[in-house]
Amino acid sequence: MVEATSPELPRRILVLVLCCLPALGRAGREADDAVSADFVNRVLWAVNAGGGVHVGAHGIRYRADPLNGKTGVASDYGTRLPIMRALPSDQLLYQTERWSDHSFGYSATLPGEGTYTLVLKFAEVYFLHSQAKVFDIRLNGMDAVYNLDIFSRAGPSTAHDELVPFSVLGGRLFLGEHEGDVPDGRSAAFNGKLHIEFVKGEYDNPKICAMYIIRGLPKDVPPLPPLPSTIESPQSRDENKRIADYDEDEGEDEEEGEDEEVVGEEGNEKGEPTRQMATPRLKRAMETTRRGVESGPRVPDPYASDNGSLTFPVLVAFGVFIPTLFCLCRL
Numbered sequence: 001m002v003e004a005t006s007p008e009l010p011r012r013i014l015v016l017v018l019c020c021l022p023a024l025g026r027a028g029r030e031a032d033d034a035v036s037a038d039f040v041n042r043v044l045w046a047v048n049a050g051g052g053v054h055v056g057a058h059g060i061r062y063r064a065d066p067l068n069g070k071t072g073v074a075s076d077y078g079t080r081l082p083i084m085r086a087l088p089s090d091q092l093l094y095q096t097e098r099w100s101d102h103s104f105g106y107s108a109t110l111p112g113e114g115t116y117t118l119v120l121k122f123a124e125v126y127f128l129h130s131q132a133k134v135f136d137i138r139l140n141g142m143d144a145v146y147n148l149d150i151f152s153r154a155g156p157s158t159a160h161d162e163l164v165p166f167s168v169l170g171g172r173l174f175l176g177e178h179e180g181d182v183p184d185g186r187s188a189a190f191n192g193k194l195h196i197e198f199v200k201g202e203y204d205n206p207k208i209c210a211m212y213i214i215r216g217l218p219k220d221v222p223p224l225p226p227l228p229s230t231i232e233s234p235q236s237r238d239e240n241k242r243i244a245d246y247d248e249d250e251g252e253d254e255e256e257g258e259d260e261e262v263v264g265e266e267g268n269e270k271g272e273p274t275r276q277m278a279t280p281r282l283k284r285a286m287e288t289t290r291r292g293v294e295s296g297p298r299v300p301d302p303y304a305s306d307n308g309s310l311t312f313p314v315l316v317a318f319g320v321f322i323p324t325l326f327c328l329c330r331l
Contacts, residue, residue, distance in 0.1 A: 037059070039058055039059075039214070039220075039222070040058065040059040040060060040061075042214045042215045042216055042220070043060050043061075043212055043213070043214050044108075044110065044111065044116075044212075044213045044214065044215060045108040045109070045110075045212060045213045046060050046061065046062040046063065046210070046211070046212035046213075047062060047063055047064075047065060047066065047106060047210065047211055047212070048062035048063070048064065048065060048092075048093055048096065048210050049065050049067075049074075049096065049097055049098040049208045049209055049210055049211065050065055050073075050074035050075055050076065050096040050097045050098040050209070051064070051065060051074070051076070051092065051093070051096035051210075052064045052065075054092055054093060055089070056087075056089050056090045056093055056210075057087040057089045057090045057222070058222055060212055062093065062210060062212070065098060066106070067098060067104070067106070071100060071104050072098045072099060072100030072104050073098065073099055073100065074096070074097075074098050075096065075097050075098070075099060076095065076096045077125060077126065078094065078095035078096065078097065078123060078125035078157075078209075079092070079095045079096070081095070081125050081157045082157065083095060083123050083125075083157055083158065083159050084157060084158040084159065084227060085154075085158055085159040085160075085224045085225050085226075085227055086123070086159040086224070087225065090121075090159070093121055093209055093210040094121060094122075094123035094159050094209050094210070095123070095125070095209075096209065096210075097123075097125075097207050097208065097209045098207065098208055099205045099206065099207035100198075100200070100205055100206065100207075101200070101205050102200055102205075103197060103198060103199045103200045103206065104197070104198055104206070105138075105195055105196050105197035105198060106195075106196045106211075107193050107194065107195050107196070108193065108194045108196070108213055109192060109193055109194075110168060110192065110193070110194055110213070112168065112192075113167075113168045113169050113170075114167070114168060114215055115165070115166075115167050115178060115215070115216065115217060116165070116166055116167070116168070116194075116213055116214065116215055116216070117163055117164065117165045117166075117213070117214050117216060117217060117218050117220070117221055118139070118144075118163070118164040118165075118166065118194070118196065118211065118212075118213050119161055119162075119163055119164075119211060119212050119213070119214070119221055120137065120145075120161065120162040120163075120164065120208060120211045121159065121160075121161055121208075121209045121210040121211060122148075122150045122154075122159075122160045122161075122162065122207070122208070122209050123150070123154070123157060123158060123159050123160065123209055124150040124151045124154065124155070124156055124157070124158070124160075125156070125157055127151055127156075127204070128151075128156060129151060130149050130151045130152040131149065131152070131203060132151065132203060132204055133149065133150060133151070133203055133204040133205065133206075133207070134147050134148065134149045134201050134202075134203040134204075135147075135148055135198060135199055135200060135201045135203070135204075135205075135206035135207075136148065136198075136199040136201065137162070137164070137196070137197070137198055137199065138195075138196075138197040138199055139164065139166060139173065139175065139188075139194060139195065139196060139197075140173050140188040140189070140190065140194065140195050141188055141195070141197075142173075142175055142186055142187075142188050144164045144166075144175055145162055145164065147201070148162065149203075158227070159224055160224075161221075161224055163218040163221055165177040165178075165217060165218055166194075168190050171189065171190055171191075172187040172188065172189065172190055173187060173188050173189070173190040173194070174186070174187045175187070177217060177218065194213070196211070
C-alpha cells in the first residue's frame, strides 16, 4: 500500500505549490503597491528642475520647474547620455537640470512641525574631472552641504542623491537627524517655508536636477540601485595605462587639455548661454587623434643583415682580377 501511494505524494505537493504561486505573486505585488502608496503619501513637495511634469520611480509626481523663464538656464544636455544607477522612470530627472552663473534657490511650503528629509538629485553630465564644479547648499541660510563635487562623489553620468534631514519645532528649523529627542544644534527661524539655496563657489556654477521632500528620516528614502559590477579586461587596463602615461607626459599642457573639454559656447535663440562638452567617448577620440596609433616594438630592418648588396661588387672585382693576373703571367 505504501509503494502504491508514495509516488502520488510528490505530485500532489507540486500541484499545490503551482496553484499557490499566482496567489503569492499577487500578495507580493500588493505589498509592494502598499509600500509605494505609503511612501508617495509622505512626499510633500517634488520638482523636476529644468523640466516639466514627470512621474518618477515609486510613483513620485514631480511638478514642472517653477523657475522656468525666471532665473538660470534649463538644460536637457544630459538627455544624450544614459545615467548609471538611475531607474528607467528616473532617467529623465537626472538628464535635465537647472544651472546658473550665480546663486539661486527654491521655496517649499511645509505643513508644520515634524521631521523631514530633503532629497537632492544630481548627475554630472558636463565635466569629465573633479574640482570642476563645486558649490554649497543652504537651508534657510544655514550651510547644509559643503563643497559638493558631484563628479568626485559619483563620477561622470551617474546618479547621486544628497539626503539632508531636518526638523521643525517651535518656530525653528533644525538641521540634522532627530527622532524622539528635542532637536538641538544649528537652527534658523522658520515661517512655514523651506528655502533651498544653491550657492555659487569659485568652481563653475551650481546646479540641481530634481528634488523632493518627505516626512520622515533618511532611512525612509528608497536608496539608489548599486553600480553594476564591472571587471576590467586586460585590453581596457592597458588602454587606461597608456592614457595615464600620456597624461603624465603632457602634464605641461593640462590647461590646454581642460579647454578642449568644452567644444563650444554660444547663445541660443533666447540669448541664454548654452554649453557643449566633450563626452567621454569624444574626449577619448580627441586624445587618440592627438596621440596617433601606437605601434608595437620596433621591427628590425630586414636589409640590415642582408649582405647581397656586397656580393656583386666582390664577384666583379674577382672576375676582373683573374684574367688580368693570367695575362701578366704570360708576358
